[in-house]
Every structure is written in C-alpha cells, then in structure tokens.
Amino acid sequence: MTTIIRDPAKLFAPATVLVEHRADGSRVLRSPMPLGAVPDKLGQSLERWAAEAPERTFMAERGANGEWxxxxxxxxxxxxxxxxxxxxxxxxxxxxxxxxxxxxxxxxxxxxxxxxxxxxxxxxxxxxxxxxxxxxxxxxxxxxxxxxxxxxxxxxxxxxxxxxxxxxxxxxxxxxxxxxxxxxxxxxxxxxxxxxxxxxxxxxxxxxNGDTIAKFLFTSGSVGAPKAVINTQHMICSNQQAKAQIWPFLEQNPPVVVDWLPWSHTFGSNHNFNMVLRNGGTMYLDTGKPAPGAFETSLKNLRDISPTIYLNVPRGFDMLVSALHEDVSLREAFFKNLQVIFYAAAALPQHLYDEINRLSMETLGVHVPLVSGWGSTETAPLCTDSHFAPERSGVIGIPIPGTELKLVPSADKMEVRVRGHNVMPGYWKLPELSKAAFDEEGFYQIGDAVEFVDSARPQKGLLFDGRVGEDFKLVTGTWVHVGSLRMKGLDALVPMAQDIVVTGHNGDEIGFLIFPNVPELRKLSANLPADAPVEVLLRQPSVRAMVARGLATLKKSGGGSAGYAARAMVLVEPPSIDAGEITDKGYINQRLVLTRRADLVMRLHSEQPDEDVILLPAGKA
CATH class of the missing domain: 3.40.50.980 (Rossmann fold)
Known part of the structure; x- marks a missing residue:
C-alpha cells in the first residue's frame, strides 16, 4: 500500500543554491547537488520497468464503451x-x-x-x-x-x-x-x-546514444515564427535524472497521473510523460481539456482516478477550482491521494493559488504542496523547480542539478540565460538562428526575466518577471512590467477576465484588452437568454460595471502610473490560433495580439473613446 506523503521536507530534496557574483553585475546560480549518472536513452526506462514491474499499468485510455x-x-x-x-x-x-x-x-x-x-x-x-x-x-x-x-x-x-x-x-x-x-x-x-x-x-x-536526436519539437511561436527544436536523448534523460534527484519521492511512490497536456508541447511530453515513464508510474490519458464542452471529460476522469500528482496550466486550474467548489465528491476524489500539485506554462494568478490551498486544507486538513517550475522547449524543459513550499504564487524555484542560470541586468530587470545538460544544440536547419540563440559563454538566451523572492535568501527561489521584450515605457519614461501587471489585473478582474493584454506603448497611460470569461459572465447575467450573442452579453451594464470596479481595485493596490490601467476594452473575438495569438495550452502571445488588433489599441487609447471603452471611474485615476 502506497503511503501518501505531503510534507515538503519528506517529498523534496533540500532547497539550496550557489550564487556567483560577477563584476559586471551579473550573477550565476547553480545547484550544489551534482547531476547523477544520466542514461544513454529513454528506452532504458521502458526496458527496466518491463523487467521489474511487467504487469504494472503504464498507460490507460478509455475505450469505445467508456471503460479504461x-x-x-x-x-x-x-x-x-x-x-x-x-x-x-x-x-x-x-x-x-x-x-x-x-x-x-x-x-x-x-x-x-x-x-x-x-x-x-x-x-x-x-x-x-x-x-x-x-x-x-x-x-x-x-x-x-x-x-x-x-x-x-x-x-x-x-x-x-x-x-x-x-x-x-x-x-x-x-x-x-x-x-x-x-x-x-x-x-x-x-x-x-x-x-x-x-x-x-x-x-x-x-x-x-545521448547525442541521438530524439525529437523535433516546434516552439509555440510566442517569440517569432515556430522553430523545430532539436531534443537529444541526453537532454530529455538528464532532465528526468535531475527531477528524480530533487523529487526523491518519485522513486519511492511511482506517480499516478491523469493528464491532458498535449505531447506536441514539452510540458506534456518531456516533463509529464517522461516523468511517469522514468519512475515506473501510470498515466491515464485524459481526452478532455480546459475548454467549454471539453472539460467535463477531464472532470469525469478525475472522479474516477485519484492522481498522486496533478499537473496543469493556469487555465485548467481556473476551471478546476470552479468545479471543485460545486462538487464535494469531486473534491474528495481529487485530493484523496494527491502528494503534489504542479502548474507551469504561465504564472498562476494569486487568487487561484490561494483558493487551491484553501480547498486542500478544507478537504484534507493539510496543504498539498502547490509548486511550479520554469523552462522552455529548448531546455527539455525544466531549468528551475520549486522543490519546497513557496510563500506565494509565481515562484519558479531554483536551478536543477546540471543546469546553470546567468542573471544579466537589462534595463531595470534581470534577464535570465541557461546553460546545462538540458539545453538544445540548436534549431533544425536554422544555423544562424541557432548561433544567435547563445551568448559568448554558451548560455541560451531565453528572453525571460526573473527576480529573487528574497535576494538575501536565494534559496527561497526566483519569481518569473515576464518576457524582456514585452515590457515598455510610458512617455514619462516609466517602465511598465507587463508580466506582473497582467497577473495583478487578472486578480482584480476576477471572475470576468480570462486573460489580459497590456497596452500603452509610448503613451501616457496603460490600457487593458480583456479576453472575457464568457461562461462565468453568462452565469452572472441571469437576465439574458443562455444563447444571447457575446456582443450583447459584454455590453451589459453589469459587465461594464464589473470592469470599472476591477480597474479601481487595481489602482488602489498602488504602484504608481505603471501599476494600473486607466481604460479597458472587452473583446468579442476570442484569440486566434491561426494568427498565433494563443497556443492550445492557453498561453496568450501579447505581441501578436497587439499587432493583429492594432485598430482596437488605437480605439482604446483615443482621446475621445467610443462606447466600447471602459474608463477608470472618475476620481480614481
């Protein structure tokens, strides 16, 4: 019988990090834990478990009759x-x-x-x-x-x-x-x-062997056109070796996972699937996903199978929390065997982080560790992991064994670069782009920024601080940090905002383009028919008032002119996959939305805004 452990001190390796300070202001972070022996190929895990646990279920999917x-x-x-x-x-x-x-x-x-x-x-x-x-x-x-x-x-x-x-x-x-x-x-x-x-x-x-190309995984195109990333056997195997060292409970309790995350992405494939395989676990294939009409399938699976590790993206947790509120039996099945909850691909809004913690305490009497990590398709994927109990949402952890981070001052941020066993050799058939992706020391220039939770205690981890290229200045010269402002905006606009794109480049005030959470707004608009057109729904006075209150709440939280939006527009058209505005994991590409919807940005910031623009209430700006 598997013993369910939820104490971070027993689940995870101690959180320690070495910091090298350089004369140019940059810092290099490393794990003091050496990377253990890395298998030559992923197939060794399949060979191992076929010999050691031949009858154990590796994968399961529902058949035509609905049974596993x-x-x-x-x-x-x-x-x-x-x-x-x-x-x-x-x-x-x-x-x-x-x-x-x-x-x-x-x-x-x-x-x-x-x-x-x-x-x-x-x-x-x-x-x-x-x-x-x-x-x-x-x-x-x-x-x-x-x-x-x-x-x-x-x-x-x-x-x-x-x-x-x-x-x-x-x-x-x-x-x-x-x-x-x-x-x-x-x-x-x-x-x-x-x-x-x-x-x-x-x-x-x-x-x-380790140099053999295992996969070509295409980037989502969040920066530029999608590129085929070379993933070698050594990259993916070293990543799982590091994961096993910092999550030692994986080798004690083979993970049971219910997962929908697509294998076309590094999170679902290299992180989740390979973690199950490497540690002799069981994966139940979830054909649902966090989208209207599809999430019921995921909930059915979670009622049936109680996972030991649950992994998802913020959009998935948003829909899950709502369902857990409404269904006590689902909540009990979900938390029953859980040892760790893991989110990635984007930052989890603080209100969701708090609510998941509240629900786990209410259901179990203890907190299930709610943690994250950070990486990319080019890093197979994990570079950092919060193998400890973080103090808040957004903590991406510290470097995993075998991986170094270089933090380079960039404007008023710290750009992060990566070097290690997990980093790609380059992009397939794109030698110039491959060369440009690395700095003179061989660090991959990922384009993200980070900050310390507490610079005096680096073991408390790093916070994701957005993408360097997304930030902009107002005409006053004040920097707007898009990533952190987006998260604050989502918290202020609960439950009506599904996502936010921040506007105001070279202007005198910030604006929000809001992708609405249409199902939630329909629940709150009982006076309308269930099939009312979205444009009618979004023009309801109650919806507009909700946005105005959210803008006022954000302004009250402080942060000066770069800490709130003075105007907003709620978008009727959802983000487009064809145009690259969104990935199938729900990640919004800020830059491409701004480019494709430039006419809306102009309307939003017009000196004489039209009726679709919602302004910060008078006296609040």
Whole structure:
C-alpha cells in the first residue's frame, strides 16, 4: 500500500543554491547537488520497468464503451519492438522523421517510443494546426521544414482535410490509428504490430546514444515564427535524472497521473510523460481539456482516478477550482491521494493559488504542496523547480542539478540565460538562428526575466518577471512590467477576465484588452437568454460595471502610473490560433495580439473613446 506523503521536507530534496557574483553585475546560480549518472536513452526506462514491474499499468485510455483500457509495461515494450521493426523498413532518418498530427493516445505513445527506441526522431505537431486552423499555414510550414517519412493520425476521417492540404509537401507514408479507420492510401496502425525482427531492433537500439536526436519539437511561436527544436536523448534523460534527484519521492511512490497536456508541447511530453515513464508510474490519458464542452471529460476522469500528482496550466486550474467548489465528491476524489500539485506554462494568478490551498486544507486538513517550475522547449524543459513550499504564487524555484542560470541586468530587470545538460544544440536547419540563440559563454538566451523572492535568501527561489521584450515605457519614461501587471489585473478582474493584454506603448497611460470569461459572465447575467450573442452579453451594464470596479481595485493596490490601467476594452473575438495569438495550452502571445488588433489599441487609447471603452471611474485615476 502506497503511503501518501505531503510534507515538503519528506517529498523534496533540500532547497539550496550557489550564487556567483560577477563584476559586471551579473550573477550565476547553480545547484550544489551534482547531476547523477544520466542514461544513454529513454528506452532504458521502458526496458527496466518491463523487467521489474511487467504487469504494472503504464498507460490507460478509455475505450469505445467508456471503460479504461490498460497497457502494461511488458505489453508496451512488445508493441514498441514490433512498431520499431516496421519503422526500420521505411527509410527513415533525421531527414525523414516520424510526424504525429493527432493528440495523445496509446497508439501515439507506442509510435513515439518506438521511433526513439530505434533512433528515428519523432515530431508531434499541435493538433490545433490540423483541426482548428482554417488555412493550415503553420502545419504546411512545419511539414516543409522537417520532410516527414511517416505521418500518423489517430482518426483518418477527422484529419482528411489537413492531410489533403499537406499531401504535395511530402512523400511519407500515412498511418491511420484505430479511432477512425484507414482512408484510401493509409496504412492501418495494426499493420505496424504484425511482426518483430528482434535482431534488427536490438541493433538499432544499441546504436542510440545521448547525442541521438530524439525529437523535433516546434516552439509555440510566442517569440517569432515556430522553430523545430532539436531534443537529444541526453537532454530529455538528464532532465528526468535531475527531477528524480530533487523529487526523491518519485522513486519511492511511482506517480499516478491523469493528464491532458498535449505531447506536441514539452510540458506534456518531456516533463509529464517522461516523468511517469522514468519512475515506473501510470498515466491515464485524459481526452478532455480546459475548454467549454471539453472539460467535463477531464472532470469525469478525475472522479474516477485519484492522481498522486496533478499537473496543469493556469487555465485548467481556473476551471478546476470552479468545479471543485460545486462538487464535494469531486473534491474528495481529487485530493484523496494527491502528494503534489504542479502548474507551469504561465504564472498562476494569486487568487487561484490561494483558493487551491484553501480547498486542500478544507478537504484534507493539510496543504498539498502547490509548486511550479520554469523552462522552455529548448531546455527539455525544466531549468528551475520549486522543490519546497513557496510563500506565494509565481515562484519558479531554483536551478536543477546540471543546469546553470546567468542573471544579466537589462534595463531595470534581470534577464535570465541557461546553460546545462538540458539545453538544445540548436534549431533544425536554422544555423544562424541557432548561433544567435547563445551568448559568448554558451548560455541560451531565453528572453525571460526573473527576480529573487528574497535576494538575501536565494534559496527561497526566483519569481518569473515576464518576457524582456514585452515590457515598455510610458512617455514619462516609466517602465511598465507587463508580466506582473497582467497577473495583478487578472486578480482584480476576477471572475470576468480570462486573460489580459497590456497596452500603452509610448503613451501616457496603460490600457487593458480583456479576453472575457464568457461562461462565468453568462452565469452572472441571469437576465439574458443562455444563447444571447457575446456582443450583447459584454455590453451589459453589469459587465461594464464589473470592469470599472476591477480597474479601481487595481489602482488602489498602488504602484504608481505603471501599476494600473486607466481604460479597458472587452473583446468579442476570442484569440486566434491561426494568427498565433494563443497556443492550445492557453498561453496568450501579447505581441501578436497587439499587432493583429492594432485598430482596437488605437480605439482604446483615443482621446475621445467610443462606447466600447471602459474608463477608470472618475476620481480614481
């Protein structure tokens, strides 16, 4: 019987950090804990658990009848070796990798593991580029860039338009999963399981080493166009070795995870999936996601399976907290076995952080550690981890073993750069961009800023301080720190704001473009029909008054002219994936929203604002 531990002192390694002060004002942070021995390849974890715990469930997904269909470690290895045999007959290489267009599934996982097992790179591309995009532009760009030799889709019928759009751009074999049948010219996934050439697979596996390219993961495009990041076996294995050292409970209690985060992103794939595999855990594949109409699936899964670790993005926690309030049985199932709650991909608003802590105390009588980390696609992903009980939201922790941070003064911020085992060798087929990504000491220039929770006690961790390129000055010369102001704004505008884009570049006051939380606003507008148009909903006096009160609350919190918005506009059109305004994890690209909606920014800051502009109440500015 697994013993549930929630004491941070027993869950985590001690929080310690070394700080080197340099004459130029920069500082280098390192973990005093040396990185342990790093496996040559991720496949060693699958081989290990197939031998040590062959019957243990590795993955489970719901079948057609709604029941969980489980796959053990031993069964997974058998399928991986069979699929690896088929892949070895397809003339694949770094120039003809495996590409996956659909979201997480057991067949996706087996194909991904099989490709890496025999030394073929795999690239999962955001499903939104195939199913949500109207023009397939990003999908076409990605396919042209990495020239796949195999393309997998779980449901051939659903992906038929996307497959037709990219057909002229590749000569690869299309493999169709079991969910939708194989269309014309597609190979059924079942074909890949028909035979195993043990000698060929063993030889290919033996040739895989730390320098072997495991994946091409595309950046989300939050800065510039999406790029294919080279992820080597050593990068992803070193990241999990470091994680196991600072979260030693993982090796004592194999994690049980219910997860929706897509494997096209480094958080879901390299962090979550690999953590489960490395530590012999069990992953329940959640086909829901934090979006209206889809989140009920996630809640059903959480009622059924009580995870030991729960990982999500802020949008997911926003919807989860609302559901936990309304359903006591869900709350009890969710917290029952939880040892750690982990958020990443964006900062968690303080009101959500406080409410999760309150709910865990109310349900269990103790706080489940609520922690975060920080990294990127280029760092496989983890660079810092808060393996301790942080004092507030936004604490991203301290460097993990084997990773160094260099903090460089930049205007009135500290730009953070990264060097270590987890850092990419470069972007695929982009040598100039690769070279420009590193400074003269070999630190990757990630473009983020951080600050100390307490500079006198660096072991208390770092705070994410936004992206360096997002900050701007008012005409007064005052710097506006977009990241921290966005978080304060979200707290002040609960529950109506889903996200905020900060405006006012080179102006005399700050504005907010607000993406509304439409479901919450409908709950608060009982006088309107449930299907009332969004534009009608957003023009309700109660909604406008809510925004005005939020602006006043933010102003009262202090911070001078750079600490509040004097005007706001609530947006009818949601953020666009095609335009790069949002990722499928819910991360808003501030720069691209400002560019695409420049006309709205002009209206927002007009000297004679129109009726859609909501001003800070008189006497509050």
């Amino acid at each position: 269909v489980r796959l053990s470690y031993a069964e997974t290895l058998v399928r991986v070796r069979a699929v690896g045999t088929w892949l070895l007959g397809q003339n694949l290489s770094v120039n003809r990798p495996v590409v996956v267009l659909s979201d997480n599934s057991v067949e996706h996982a087996v194909l991904m593991l099989a490709a890496m097992h025999v030394g073929v790179p795999v690239s999962a591309i955001s499903q939104a580029y195939s199913l949500v995009s109207k023009d397939f532009a990003k999908l076409k760009s990605n396919i042209e860039h990495i020239t796949p030799g195999v393309i997998f889709v779980e449901n051939h019928a659903r992906f038929a338009p996307a497959l037709a759009a990219i057909a002229p751009l590749h000569d690869g074999v299309v493999v169709a999963g079991s969910a939708g049948g194989a269309g014309e010219g597609a190979v059924p996934f079942s074909t890949l399981l028909e035979r195993t050439d043990a000698a060929a697979v063993d030889a290919a596996y033996a040739a895989v």
